[in-house]
Amino acid sequence: MQDSGELYLWELPLLLFGAYMLIKYKKRESAFIIAWFLLAPIAAATARETPHALRSETYIPTYEIIAAFGALGVITFLGKFKPLYRKLCYIFFGVIVLVTVVVAAHNYFAHFPIQYSGDWQYGYKQAVLYAKAEENKYDIVAFTQEYGRPYIYVLFYGNVSPQVYWEKGVVTRDQFGFYNVLSIGKYQFRNSLVQPSDTGKRVLYVGAPDQIPNSLRIIKTINFLNDKPAFVIATN
Amino acid sequence: MKKILTIILFIAIFFLGAFLRFYDLGKVPNSLDWDEVSWGYNAYSILQTGKDEYGAALPLSFKAFGDYKQPVYVYADVIPIKLFGLNAFSVRFPNALFGTLSIIFVFLLVYELFRKRPYARSVAFLSMFFFAISPWHIQFSRVAFESVVGLFSVLVGVWLFLRGHYLEKKWYFFAAAFFLALSAYSYHAEKLFVPLFVVGLVIFAKDYFLKHKKLFVIFGLCFVLFNSLWLLDSRTTARGQSVLFTSEQTQLLKIPLIESQQDIASGQKIFAIFHNRRIIYAETFLENYLGHFNPNWLFIQGDLERHHAPGFGLLYVISIPFILMGAYFLFSNERVIALLLGYWFLLAPISGSLVTGSPNAERALIMLPIWQILEAFGFIQLIKVINKKLLKKLSLILVALVYLFFFVLYVNLYFLHTNTDYAKYWQYGYEQAVRAVGAVRAVGKYSAIASGKNYETGSNKILFAENYEQAYIFYLFYTQYDPAKYIADGGSNRITKTCFNIGDAYFGKCLNLLSKGDIYVTQQETDLKGMQKDTNIRDKNGNVVGYIYKHI
Numbered sequence: 001m002q003d004s005g006e007l008y009l010w011e012l013p014l015l016l017f018g019a020y021m022l023i024k025y026k027k028r029e030s031a032f033i034i035a036w037f038l039l040a041p042i043a044a045a046t047a048r049e050t051p052h053a054l055r056s057e058t059y060i061p062t063y064e065i066i067a068a069f070g071a072l073g074v075i076t077f078l079g080k081f082k083p084l085y086r087k088l089c090y091i092f093f094g095v096i097v098l099v100t101v102v103v104a105a106h107n108y109f110a111h112f113p114i115q116y117s118g119d120w121q122y123g124y125k126q127a128v129l130y131a132k133a134e135e136n137k138y139d140i141v142a143f144t145q146e147y148g149r150p151y152i153y154v155l156f157y158g159n160v161s162p163q164v165y166w167e168k169g170v171v172t173r174d175q176f177g178f179y180n181v182l183s184i185g186k187y188q189f190r191n192s193l194v195q196p197s198d199t200g201k202r203v204l205y206v207g208a209p210d211q212i213p214n215s216l217r218i219i220k221t222i223n224f225l226n227d228k229p230a231f232v233i234a235t236n
Numbered sequence: 237m238k239k240i241l242t243i244i245l246f247i248a249i250f251f252l253g254a255f256l257r258f259y260d261l262g263k264v265p266n267s268l269d270w271d272e273v274s275w276g277y278n279a280y281s282i283l284q285t286g287k288d289e290y291g292a293a294l295p296l297s298f299k300a301f302g303d304y305k306q307p308v309y310v311y312a313d314v315i316p317i318k319l320f321g322l323n324a325f326s327v328r329f330p331n332a333l334f335g336t337l338s339i340i341f342v343f344l345l346v347y348e349l350f351r352k353r354p355y356a357r358s359v360a361f362l363s364m365f366f367f368a369i370s371p372w373h374i375q376f377s378r379v380a381f382e383s384v385v386g387l388f389s390v391l392v393g394v395w396l397f398l399r400g401h402y403l404e405k406k407w408y409f410f411a412a413a414f415f416l417a418l419s420a421y422s423y424h425a426e427k428l429f430v431p432l433f434v435v436g437l438v439i440f441a442k443d444y445f446l447k448h449k450k451l452f453v454i455f456g457l458c459f460v461l462f463n464s465l466w467l468l469d470s471r472t473t474a475r476g477q478s479v480l481f482t483s484e485q486t487q488l489l490k491i492p493l494i495e496s497q498q499d500i501a502s503g504q505k506i507f508a509i510f511h512n513r514r515i516i517y518a519e520t521f522l523e524n525y526l527g528h529f530n531p532n533w534l535f536i537q538g539d540l541e542r543h544h545a546p547g548f549g550l551l552y553v554i555s556i557p558f559i560l561m562g563a564y565f566l567f568s569n570e571r572v573i574a575l576l577l578g579y580w581f582l583l584a585p586i587s588g589s590l591v592t593g594s595p596n597a598e599r600a601l602i603m604l605p606i607w608q609i610l611e612a613f614g615f616i617q618l619i620k621v622i623n624k625k626l627l628k629k630l631s632l633i634l635v636a637l638v639y640l641f642f643f644v645l646y647v648n649l650y651f652l653h654t655n656t657d658y659a660k661y662w663q664y665g666y667e668q669a670v671r672a673v674g675a676v677r678a679v680g681k682y683s684a685i686a687s688g689k690n691y692e693t694g695s696n697k698i699l700f701a702e703n704y705e706q707a708y709i710f711y712l713f714y715t716q717y718d719p720a721k722y723i724a725d726g727g728s729n730r731i732t733k734t735c736f737n738i739g740d741a742y743f744g745k746c747l748n749l750l751s752k753g754d755i756y757v758t759q760q761e762t763d764l765k766g767m768q769k770d771t772n773i774r775d776k777n778g779n780v781v782g783y784i785y786k787h788i
Contacts, residue, residue, distance in 0.1 A: 009522065023564060106507050111495050226494070 008100050010093075011067045018070030025069075037062040114225040121147055123222045123230035127206050128157035130220060130233060131187075138204040138235070141187045142194075146208040147230075150189050151181035160184065198236060205234045245361060246343070253339040253368030257332045257377045259651075262325030265379065266655040267664040269542065270706045272380040273713045274300045276327035279313035281719035289712070289719070289728040296421070297471055299728070301706060304475045306466075308389075308422040309382040322716055327380045334388040335377025341391040342367045342605045346612070348398040349573055355616050362612030367605045371646050372550040375543060376601055383601040386423030389415045390430060390602065394437070401441045409455045417462030424476060425587035425599045427466065432586070434459060436579040440572070479591040481520055485513075492516050524594035528585035528603070531556070533595055541661035543597040545650035550597055552642045554635075555611045562614030570613075581606045665773070665781030666704060669757050670714035672773045672784060673698050673741070699742040699750060701758035708736075708743045756785040 007015075022030045040062060078086045113120075124147070131141050131154075143150045155165055168185040181189055193211040205216060209229040212218065216234040224230045268276065278288050278298050287293050288310075289300070298305040309330060316329035343364040350356035367373060376384045393415035400408025416434060419426040438445060438452070445452040467473075481488065496511035509515075527533065535553050538544030551559075566574040581603065588599035618635070622628040700707040708731065712722065717738065730736050735746035742749065747764070750756065756767055759782050766787055773782035 012526075020564065020567065024568065103507070103510050106504070106510070107495075110502070110504065110507065111498065114498065115491065115495070 007063060008097075008104070010096055010100060011063070014067040014070035014074070015063065016070070017073050018066040018068070021069050021073045022066060033062055033065055037066070117225035118228070118230065121153070122224050123147075124150070124153040125157050126222045127231045127233065128153050130222075131204060131206055132158050134204060135186065137202065139186065139201040140198065140203045142198070142203055142205050142207075143187055143189050144193055144207040144211055144231075145189055145191050146211065149181075151184060151187075154184060154187050201236075203236050205236075206231055207234070208232070242357070246364075249361070249365050249368050250336075250339055252365075254336045256369065256374050256647075257335050261328055261332050261378060262323065264651055264654055265542075265662045266659060267662045267667055268324050268327060268380070268713075269661075269663045270301070270709060271305075272324075272327055273709050274706075275305070275309055275313055275380045275382075276317065276322060277709055277713045277719075278305075279310045279317050279327075280322045280713075280716075281723070282310060283314045283317055284719045285723060287719070287723055287727075289709075289722070291723040291727045291729070296465060297469055299471075301709075304471045306382060306421050306423060308385050308418065309380065312385060313380070322713065328378060331377050331380055331382075331384045335373060335384045338373070338377075338384070338388045338391055339364055339368045341388070341395055342608070345391055345395040345398065346605075346609055348395060348402065349576075350570075351402060353570075358616055359609070359612050362615050363605060363609045366555070366608035366611050369643055370604065370608060371545060371548055371552070371650070372597060372601070372607075373604055374650070375545065375550075376598060379542075381598055382423045383425065383598045386419045386426045387601055387604060389419035389422055390426060390433075391605070393419065393430075394433075397437050397441070401444055404444065406451060409451060410458055413455055413458040414462060417459055420463055420466055425602055427476070428587045428590075429583055429602050431459075431463070432583050433580055436576060436583075440576050481524070481590065481592045481594075482517060484592055488520060489513055489516060521589050524589035525585050527595040528588065528600055530595070539593075539595060539597055541658045545646060546653045546657040548646050548649045551607055552639070552646070554638045554642050555607070558611045558614035558618070559607060560614065561617050562610035562612065564614075565617045566610065566613050577606055577609060663705075663710075665759060665775070666707065666710040667714050668773050668775050669700070669704065669707075669759075669782045670711050672782070673711075673755070673757060674715055697737075697740055697742050697746075697750060697754040699746050699754065699756050701756065701760075701762070702744065703759045704757070708738060708741075711738060711741055711743075750787045752787055754787040756787065758783050758785065 022033060078089055081089065117123075127143075131143070135141055143154065151169075154160065165184060168183075170182045170184075172180050172182060174180055183189060193205055193207040194213060194216070205212065209221075209232050212232045212234050216236055218232055218234045220233040221229050222231040222233070278300065281287060281289055282294070288295050288298050292299070296307050298307060298310055312330040312334070313327060316326040320326035320329065343360045346363040347356055347360035350359050353359075373384070373387075393412045396408050396412035396415060400406070400412060416430050419430055438456075445455075477483070492511040492513070496508040499505065499508040499511065533539065533549070534551050535549040535556065538549050544550060566577070584603040584606070585595065585600055587602075588594050588596050591599070619628070619632070622631055700711070704710070708728075711717070722738065725738075732744065735742065735744040735749065737743065737746075747756075750766075755770075756762075756764075757773075761769070761783055762785065764785070767785040768788045770784045770786045772780045773784060775781050
């Protein structure tokens with residue numbers, strides 16, 4: 001989720017208090033949890049694109065354990081209060097937790113899929129299915145590389161059998177050791193979509209909105225769920 | 237013997253701090269940015285005429301670029317300019333001076349705070365030392381950014397308050413009220429911080445004030461009175477409002493607006509209230525606020541290029557364990573002091589969190605010297621914890637070496653690389669452009685760089701391209717334009733968004749006024765019609781920093 005963090009805000013005071021308690025507790029368990037907490041991000045720190053929530057998932061229970069420690073401390077602390085005040089505190093905190101969890105769930109289920117459909121490569125399925133249905137009419141299907149690794153979507157949604165892929169796939173390897181698929185049969189995966197060699201051939205272009213020059217005839221536009229254009233399909 | 241050692245140590249730290257702030261002052265960073273030039277010229281104008289660039293007599297708020305600068309720095313700059321002339325050194329002098337004096341007050345403040353404890357002196361010395369070598373404080377002490385003067389007033393004010401509380405002397409409280417209020421006339425961030433912090437100070441000293449209720453009333457009245465001058469000045473508060481993050485409403489509320497519409501459309505009206513602007517504002521504030529504790533910002537990256545040395549953060553990486561230890565031990569061993577300093581620490585980022593572009597190291601400068609005090613307190617614990625003598629010595633030497641490593645790295649990056657890596661962020665090249673134009677006018681040609689190329693003087697206009705932002709103030713500053721003459725001609729009131737001139741120098745969108753023989757000065761090469769490139773403006777090292785074109 002891009003408009004909320006990885007943890008609930010109410011976990012912050014619990015975390016701080018929990019860390020304090022943990023150090024004060026001075027048992028072997030504290031050292032274990034603290035070591036876990038500090039060692040968890042090491043692998044992720046050596047990679048590009050840090051911090052990366054997925055690569056530091058090994059973190060997750062440590063935050064919760066520390067926060068739980070903090071909660072325990074808070075409960076002990078509230079033990080000194082009169083029962084009425086204590087109950088009021090529990091209700092207050094309970095309501096905050098309930099509301100934030102419900103709101104986070106709402107945002108996740110209601111808005112996240114729509115707002116960030118582009119980050120989940122929405123549109124590939126629709127584009128590939130369309131291209132597959134129409135491919136017989138064209139000599140070349142030129143697919144943009146703009147959204148990253150289109151070949152795997154063509155293989156997956158196009159139900160291309162591995163046998164066919166091994167025979168027809170043209171593949172190179174880049175400086176980082178990643179494979180880059182240039183074409184599979186009449187499907188070509190291009191960085192610059194329109195190429196001079198296309199003249200005289202029937203080409204179906206599947207590109208990002210800014211890659212389609214005015215000279216092409218636009219057949220179809222596939223939008224992200226937030227209504228911004230994802231793919232523009234055109235022909236010459 | 238011990239006393240002499242103490243004095244020597246004090247003097248040594250003080251001079252180390254002074255050296256770091258005064259060495260090559262005015263040369264690193266190697267050019268003045270527009271705000272610094274504006275401070276300088278307004279101070280020069282006050283010195284010569286008693287009026288600012290708009291002709292306002294001894295103002296309490298300097299309009300400058302419409303940002304209404306606070307008065308203290310301008311007035312503090314008058315004497316250095318009188319003594320050393322109008323140049324980068326004198327413009328930056330007040331900050332270097334008050335930054336250096338702040339080192340002393342950090343010592344006094346911490347000593348007063350920990351009074352009667354056996355480790356009072358060591359904590360005070362260590363805080364003073366960490367403050368003296370603080371990259372964060374050095375960064376702002378060496379340039380004319382008013383936050384350093386603001387912090388200085390706060391340090392003096394808080395020290396006077398604590399001292400008065402200890403000595404039970406009345407006049408200390410009056411002086412404290414004066415300095416605390418003065419900080420608001422130095423820097424905007426203090427306007428919110430200081431009144432809130434004073435509440436904490438009063439609670440800290442509540443036993444004393446309960447005994448002397450009259451004194452409390454007088455202290456409170458003085459404080460409010462001293463602050464009322466700026467409070468009643470709507471122009472300063474308008475400036476505050478213009479930078480609030482709520483001014484970027486459209487951007488901020490774009491997605492929440494769509495989301496609330498989606499909720500209403502899908503029949504989940506109840507959730508629309510969570511995409512409400514108040515909640516978004518609260519979230520934005522929290523995001524900004526918590527950003528001030530982002531280790532990446534603090535220890536690695538900093539924010540704007542003008543706010544840190546290239547490749548270095550605001551605090552030393554090696555400080556991290558000591559800051560954490562300091563926070564822990566202060567909270568468990570010195571609860572009262574921890575509460576007071578913690579209150580300061582948590583209040584400090586508030587002003588900066590309300591505005592756009594947060595966190596901002598200048599607006600958050602008031603977080604100093606808390607980081608350093610925590611670090612010092614943590615450091616003391618290290619010394620206490622390790623009992624075995626040899627181990628203690630070895631670990632101290634090791635830690636000292638690591639500190640030395642980071643310090644040398646910082647000094648290298650700041651003093652050698654700021655000028656090369658970050659020159660453009662300090663508006664390098666503006667001075668050279670104005671001087672080139674000056675040379676053209678003085679001898680009819682810019683002989684140093686373009687020997688033999690003659691410009692007609694007198695009748696020809698000189699236009700500064702719009703890519704020189706706020707060029708007029710650089711022009712006034714570097715030509716040492718007579719403020720009396722400038723004000724008599726209308727001063728900065730004549731500035732428009734289109735085209736205006738100071739004598740034969742033109743600024744803004746004036747291209748249509750140019751005729752044959754006129755000069756066009758620009759930072760970037762241009763292919764404007766009728767312009768012929770005449771010569772390159774070069775700096776001392778021969779690098780091209782601008783271009784002079786001639787209208788044909």
